Amino acid sequence: MKHTLSILVENKPGVLARVAGLFSRRGYNIESLAVNTTESPNISRITLVVDGDEKVLEQITKQLYKLIVVLKVNDYTDTPVVERELALIRVNSDSNTRRAIIDLVEIFRASIVDVSEKDLVIEVTGDSEKIDAFIKNLEPYGIKEMVRTGKIVMARGMRLNNK
Amino acid sequence: MEMTVAQAIVRFLEEEGVKIVFGYPGGAVITFYDALYNSSIKHVLVRHEQGAAHAADGYARASGKLGVCIATSGPGATNLVTGLATAFMDSSPVLAITGQVRTSALGKDSFQEADTTGITMPITKHNYLVKNPEEVLRVFKEAIFIATTGRKGPVLIDIPADIFAAKINYQYPKDVNLPGFKPTFEPHPLQIKKAVNLIKESKRPVIFAGGGIIASEASEELIKFAEKINAPVVTSLMGKGAIPEDHPLYCGFIGMHGAAYANFTINKSDLIIAIGVRFSDRSTGKIDTFAPEAKIIHIDIDPAEIGENTTPDVPIVGDAKITLQRLYNEVDPKENPEWWKQINEWKEKYPLRYRRKENVIQPQYVIEKIYEITKGEAIIVTEVGQNQMWAAQYYKVKKPRQFITSGGLGTMGFGLPAAIGAKLARPNDIVIDIAGDGSIQMNIQELATAVTEKLPIKIFILNNSCLGMVRQWQELFYNKRYACTLFDFHPDFVKLAEAYSAYGRRVEKVEEVESAIEWALEKNDAPVIIDFMVEREENVFPMVPAGGSIDKMMID
Numbered sequence: 053m054k055h056t057l058s059i060l061v062e063n064k065p066g067v068l069a070r071v072a073g074l075f076s077r078r079g080y081n082i083e084s085l086a087v088n089t090t091e092s093p094n095i096s097r098i099t100l101v102v103d104g105d106e107k108v109l110e111q112i113t114k115q116l117y118k119l120i121v122v123l124k125v126n127d128y129t130d131t132p133v134v135e136r137e138l139a140l141i142r143v144n145s146d147s148n149t150r151r152a153i154i155d156l157v158e159i160f161r162a163s164i165v166d167v168s169e170k171d172l173v174i175e176v177t178g179d180s181e182k183i184d185a186f187i188k189n190l191e192p193y194g195i196k197e198m199v200r201t202g203k204i205v206m207a208r209g210m211r212l213n214n215k
Numbered sequence: 216m217e218m219t220v221a222q223a224i225v226r227f228l229e230e231e232g233v234k235i236v237f238g239y240p241g242g243a244v245i246t247f248y249d250a251l252y253n254s255s256i257k258h259v260l261v262r263h264e265q266g267a268a269h270a271a272d273g274y275a276r277a278s279g280k281l282g283v284c285i286a287t288s289g290p291g292a293t294n295l296v297t298g299l300a301t302a303f304m305d306s307s308p309v310l311a312i313t314g315q316v317r318t319s320a321l322g323k324d325s326f327q328e329a330d331t332t333g334i335t336m337p338i339t340k341h342n343y344l345v346k347n348p349e350e351v352l353r354v355f356k357e358a359i360f361i362a363t364t365g366r367k368g369p370v371l372i373d374i375p376a377d378i379f380a381a382k383i384n385y386q387y388p389k390d391v392n393l394p395g396f397k398p399t400f401e402p403h404p405l406q407i408k409k410a411v412n413l414i415k416e417s418k419r420p421v422i423f424a425g426g427g428i429i430a431s432e433a434s435e436e437l438i439k440f441a442e443k444i445n446a447p448v449v450t451s452l453m454g455k456g457a458i459p460e461d462h463p464l465y466c467g468f469i470g471m472h473g474a475a476y477a478n479f480t481i482n483k484s485d486l487i488i489a490i491g492v493r494f495s496d497r498s499t500g501k502i503d504t505f506a507p508e509a510k511i512i513h514i515d516i517d518p519a520e521i522g523e524n525t526t527p528d529v530p531i532v533g534d535a536k537i538t539l540q541r542l543y544n545e546v547d548p549k550e551n552p553e554w555w556k557q558i559n560e561w562k563e564k565y566p567l568r569y570r571r572k573e574n575v576i577q578p579q580y581v582i583e584k585i586y587e588i589t590k591g592e593a594i595i596v597t598e599v600g601q602n603q604m605w606a607a608q609y610y611k612v613k614k615p616r617q618f619i620t621s622g623g624l625g626t627m628g629f630g631l632p633a634a635i636g637a638k639l640a641r642p643n644d645i646v647i648d649i650a651g652d653g654s655i656q657m658n659i660q661e662l663a664t665a666v667t668e669k670l671p672i673k674i675f676i677l678n679n680s681c682l683g684m685v686r687q688w689q690e691l692f693y694n695k696r697y698a699c700t701l702f703d704f705h706p707d708f709v710k711l712a713e714a715y716s717a718y719g720r721r722v723e724k725v726e727e728v729e730s731a732i733e734w735a736l737e738k739n740d741a742p743v744i745i746d747f748m749v750e751r752e753e754n755v756f757p758m759v760p761a762g763g764s765i766d767k768m769m770i771d
Contacts, residue, residue, distance in 0.1 A: 062395065066344070070336060077337055107522070114519035120341045120361060120396045 059098040060124040086202030132208040135179045144194035145172045221250035221379040237267040241287020243314025246379040262660040266632035268298020273636030287314045289327030300338040302369040304623025308362040309369040317377040331373045340368030348381035356388040365398030366517040402533030411545045417486035419554045420446040426453030427491015429615040436539035444549040453622040460611035470498040472604040475565035482766040490514045494524040500765035578677040578749045582609035593645040598630035598654030601683035604755045606649040628657025652678040662715040665742040674744045679751045712744040721746045
């Protein structure tokens with residue numbers, strides 16, 4: 053089962069290496085990762101998606117807490133969250149296909165951020181499923197290049213207390 | 216008062232009560248060595264940085280205090296790696312100070328540069344690269360706190376050469392503020408209640424004591440608790456010494472080469488009270504068949520150890536000493552007569568024994584004699600392999616910190632430098648390194664350190680001219696194909712000892728064993744090597760084949 057972990061860490065050099073290293077040397081694969089600072093400049097948030105059962109997750113969480121730089125680990129898997137990913141997609145497009153793609157962009161509430169004679173660059177945000185669906189719809193036109201960020205999440209309603 | 220960072224570190228270490236450090240100088244730490252020159256801290260010059268790390272570790276294990284080692288950048292730091300990994304696996308409080316290239320040269324593949332914090336990240340409890348002189352004292356305060364608090368372990372501080380030389384105002388940092396490091400010492404009362412209920416219901420309880428008992432100085436509490444519930448106590452290898460081995464409740468150490476009755480006792484129990492152990496594969500054998508009828512109470516200061524290898528019925532996060540006090544206060548006294556009847560039958564039927572042979576020196580016999588002659592009072596440090604297992608089986612220790620061995624990593628070459636550390640920590644005790652002819656050659660250069668420091672360590676080599684443990688596996692599981700385990704050549708260990716200005720003696724006859732040990736114990740001004748020429752094909756029994764059930768032993 054996929055779990056989304058939100059890890060608050062001290063904002064210091066090498067912290068990501070400690071966290072990522074812990075995952076790799078214990079044989080857990082990170083599927084997605086996003087890092088940046090929080091509202092507090094001393095604290096960063098690492099959001100990552102990892103696959104594993106409850107037992108694996110419990111062990112991962114405990115091992116994370118052993119790292120001195122880790123302040124808080126939240127498992128958002130069973131929590132209502134606002135979840136976002138961002139993708140930039142360069143897709144083939146000429147005068148024949150441009151209208152159809154613009155329609156798609158509107159349906160998915162994406163936006164076109166660059167235009168050339170042969171292609172468009174589209175920015176889309178949303179949960180992973182939405183971005184997957186958007187990409188699927190664009191595929192017939194020919195995707196030339198794509199970048200996706202890791203997933204970031206925030207609990208809905210009041211702030212989550214760690215279980 | 217303004218001083219260099221190097222001077223400030225030395226002063227700080229003095230204020231923290233550090234008396235002795237082990238190290239090896241080099242370009243990146245030269246300023247630090249200059250600051251040590253006039254210090255009250257004794258510096259022991261080892262001959263290889265691995266020796267420095269093991270010596271600091273041995274010092275820590277023998278004394279319960281922080282062990283400190285120093286190395287220069289690059290190769291100096293990488294040479295510490297095996298020693299730090301050893302300390303990490305056995306939760307030993309070691310502080311490593313390494314030099315680093317100048318901050319302006321960092322990250323440029325400069326001369327003697329290595330990414331020391333990157334390399335040691337998985338084998339230290341925490342590490343630091345200090346780039347700001349103002350941070351140094353805070354970092355040292357934190358590092359010592361981390362190394363010695365909760366589950367202990369090695370911490371490394373990497374310091375660029377120019378930072379050592381920078382000027383700061385010395386101010387002793389009083390407080391530690393580490394929001395991400397708050398170990399739980401007090402056990403949860405509800406969990407204690409649950410544990411007490413399980414103890415009350417159990418018919419065949421057993422206490423499984425590990426290195427955590429020794430680390431938290433909980434031996435006395437363990438014995439009181441065990442006596443109150445009349446439970447047998449088995450230990451892990453690291454737990455040897457948690458309870459005196461002549462105590463009536465002591466029931467051997469378990470695992471791959473544990474006593475048969477110890478393995479039966481834990482495997483047939485209905486309740487394991489595990490304290491400061493991590494259920495390592497060497498202790499439990501195949502985990503699926505380990506103690507199938509037992510419920511498990513698992514007490515550990517490190518939450519991540521609980522549930523890592525087994526699923527306990529009652530997990531208790533807490534300090535061993537405090538938790539045992541709480542349990543002692545809550546439990547009712549208990550007798551387990553049926554259980555003890557069974558255990559005593561096992562003890563009688565499957566004692567730890569070996570078949571005596573005429574006219575050959577058997578390694579078990581040598582250990583027995585060492586035990587008799589030292590009256591069980593010596594500090595036993597071991598190398599790794601058959602020598603280690605025979606030492607564990609036949610030297611019955613009485614006290615915590617009396618059996619010092621590389622349990623988790625199984626580091627050959629650990630014994631001699633660790634013995635140096637142990638002897639410096641406890642100069643009035645007899646310190647013996649039980650060695651194999653393979654292991655002793657992995658850090659033999661530290662003989663020079665022991666000679667320089669006039670440390671009368673006794674190095675007893677059980678010389679079977681082979682890598683005995685691997686040879687044993689090859690004999691039993693690889694059809695006696697002795698690939699690369701038989702030594703055709705050895706240095707003359709007696710002459711080698713003499714070359715180092717130590718004492719050396721070879722023993723080839725059984726009759727000479729006792730007199731040679733006595734001779735070695737009389738030497739008080741230099742190390743002694745005795746090269747006991749033992750039988751090559753002697754094996755360590757009982758033995759549980761790797762991955763087997765611990766109650767299915769090859770007895771002999």
